[in-house]
Amino acid sequence: MSKGELAGEQGPTAGSPAAELASLLRAVGRGEESALATLYDLTSPRVFGLALRIVRDRGIAEEVVQEVYIQVWRQAAGFDPARGSALAWLLTLTHRRAVDRVRSEQSQTDRLHRYELLERGQHHSSAEEEGQARIDAAALRAALDMIGEPHRTAVALAYLEGLTHREVADHESIPLGTAKTRIRDGLSKLRDRMRGGDQR
Amino acid sequence: MTEDELHDLAPLYVVDALDADEVVTFEDHLRGCTSCADTVAELSEALVPLSEGLEVAPPPQLRQRVLAQAATSATVTPAHRTRRRAPVWLAAAAAAVVAAGGAWAAVQWLDESPTEQVVQAEDAQRHSAPTDGGQLVVVTSAARDRAVITLPEVVESPEREQVYQAWFIGEDGSARSAGVLSQDALEGREALLTGSPRGAKAVALTVEPAGGSTQPTQDPFAVVPLG
Numbered sequence: 001m002s003k004g005e006l007a008g009e010q011g012p013t014a015g016s017p018a019a020e021l022a023s024l025l026r027a028v029g030r031g032e033e034s035a036l037a038t039l040y041d042l043t044s045p046r047v048f049g050l051a052l053r054i055v056r057d058r059g060i061a062e063e064v065v066q067e068v069y070i071q072v073w074r075q076a077a078g079f080d081p082a083r084g085s086a087l088a089w090l091l092t093l094t095h096r097r098a099v100d101r102v103r104s105e106q107s108q109t110d111r112l113h114r115y116e117l118l119e120r121g122q123h124h125s126s127a128e129e130e131g132q133a134r135i136d137a138a139a140l141r142a143a144l145d146m147i148g149e150p151h152r153t154a155v156a157l158a159y160l161e162g163l164t165h166r167e168v169a170d171h172e173s174i175p176l177g178t179a180k181t182r183i184r185d186g187l188s189k190l191r192d193r194m195r196g197g198d199q200r
Numbered sequence: 201m202t203e204d205e206l207h208d209l210a211p212l213y214v215v216d217a218l219d220a221d222e223v224v225t226f227e228d229h230l231r232g233c234t235s236c237a238d239t240v241a242e243l244s245e246a247l248v249p250l251s252e253g254l255e256v257a258p259p260p261q262l263r264q265r266v267l268a269q270a271a272t273s274a275t276v277t278p279a280h281r282t283r284r285r286a287p288v289w290l291a292a293a294a295a296a297v298v299a300a301g302g303a304w305a306a307v308q309w310l311d312e313s314p315t316e317q318v319v320q321a322e323d324a325q326r327h328s329a330p331t332d333g334g335q336l337v338v339v340t341s342a343a344r345d346r347a348v349i350t351l352p353e354v355v356e357s358p359e360r361e362q363v364y365q366a367w368f369i370g371e372d373g374s375a376r377s378a379g380v381l382s383q384d385a386l387e388g389r390e391a392l393l394t395g396s397p398r399g400a401k402a403v404a405l406t407v408e409p410a411g412g413s414t415q416p417t418q419d420p421f422a423v424v425p426l427g
Contacts, residue, residue: 036270040263048262049254062262066269071316073270074388084241091251092214092244099216104322143249158217159250165217184211191246 021086022079029077036073043087044069047094054098054162060105064097095159102162146193151186158183201225210236214243220343227314315392317341318348327403329424336405338424340397347378347397349424351389358407365408366393367416368400369423378403380412400426 021042027035044065051064071093079089144152150172157163157171169179209226212218218226230236318324321341328337334352341347349366358364364386366378378393385391393403404420406413 033267033270037263037267040266044263045255045257046251048258049256050251052256053251053254062258065258065262066266069266070269083237084245085248088244088248091248095247096216100320143252155215155250158212158215159247163217164219165212166219168217180208180212183215183217184208187211187214187243187246190249191242194246194249 018085018087022081025072025076025079025081025086025089028073029079036069039072040069043090046087047090050091050094051098053160054095055101055105060101061098064094064101067097068093099162143190147186147189151182151189154179154182155186155190207233207236207239210239211243214240214247224344314344314346315348315390318344318346318392325427327424327426329422331422336422336424338393338403338426340426342398345396345398347393347400347403349378349381349385349391349393349403351381351386351391353389361410362407363410363412365406365412365416366391367404367406367420368393368395368397369402369404370399371401375404375416376400377412377414380408381405397426402426 021039024035024039024042028039047068048061048065051061051068052058055061055064068090072090079086144156147155153172154168157168158165163171165179165183166176168183169176172179174182206226206229209218209222209229213223213226213230226236230240318341319339321344323343324339324341326337326339328335330336331352336352337350339348339350347368364381366381367375368378369375376395378395379391381391397403403424403426404416405422406416406418406420408417
């Protein structure tokens with residue numbers, strides 16, 4: 001039972017994509033603009049995709065992307081690869097900014113309503129959104145489904161819809177403590193899955 | 201909130217499911233809790249698969265906008281600066297840098313820097329005063345209970361063995377130290393002030409001996425009225 005060791009725990013393997021991103025971030029931290037450009041090329045579809053999934057508005061998602069890379073530019077010298085992967089850091093920054101935008105610009109009711117439409121597959125006001133929804137349905141659900149209910153919904157509402165734990169509790173008509181526990185247990189399952197990633 | 205209750209906030213923090221005031225509470229705890237720092241790092245990593253398959257190519261013009269903005273923004277971290285704007289202010293406040301840099305390393309998973317949080321806060325208020333070198337700006341956020349100072353483009357350097365120190369000035373004229381401006385702040389032109397802006401009617405800058413003073417020893421050379 002020595003599976004507890006994370007692949008990334010000793011830092012990324014040299015030559016791996018994770019090592020490449022980490023080394024790019026170090027170069028960005030030294031003020032190298034070409035490194036920022038390369039980092040952007042390698043990661044912006046992921047950053048834009050996550051932002052778009054949360055804010056559901058291309059204009060706002062673009063603003064989030066711009067803010068994220070400027071923040072990376074300004075703060076990359078503080079990044080320590082021993083404390084986590086470059087991609088996780090980027091996505092963390094992205095998620096926070098996207099959620100901030102969602103909370104400031106859309107009412108809770110709108111977000112909940114949208115989530116329900118998405119769950120029923122009825123939120124297709126354009127071909128683009130339809131394509132987006134199909135992507136959500138496939139890859140994303142694979143990652144989410146391994147969490148299992150009732151944790152899956154709690155994690156999805158929080159991570160992908162930007163709900164607070166209080167809003168998750170309201171939406172699911174469950175006590176606040178239960179909502180917290182479901183999110184916490186859902187994340188634990190994801191983490192355990194990652195630790196045992198070689199079994200996938 | 202008990203220690204256990206604080207630890208329990210970590211997973212909610214990672215998915216940004218905490219209310220704004222809880223974020224402030226948890227981050228205060230996180231700065232001093234290695235166990236929570238580990239949890240936050242691990243869970244942030246575990247969330248990475250949730251955005252797999254969501255990739256969408258951003259419009260090509262966005263790349264240009266990002267790179268153009270980067271070309272005109274100073275980096276704010278102190279390490280290995282090679283080609284950023286030469287410091288206009290003298291490196292007299294170097295002693296204060298250590299604390300700021302150390303905090304970053306320990307709390308990489310903290311939210312965007314506390315400075316960004318204040319500037320980006322929904323209730324952020326911008327106050328400014330003209331100086332010879334340009335606008336001196338203070339941004340306050342009641343929700344974050346903090347203030348950020350942004351220095352003008354060009355400022356006179358402090359003398360050797362001297363530093364610039366910021367002060368919150370109360371209604372009654374009393375001064376409360378808001379911290380010595382670090383080398384980082386001088387180069388990045390931006391700093392999170394120490395302590396709460398609550399009750400302050402102005403932010404003032406004075407020249408003080410290296411290490412700073414507990415009360416101002418000179419008249420301020422710049423004052424930004426708040427509100």
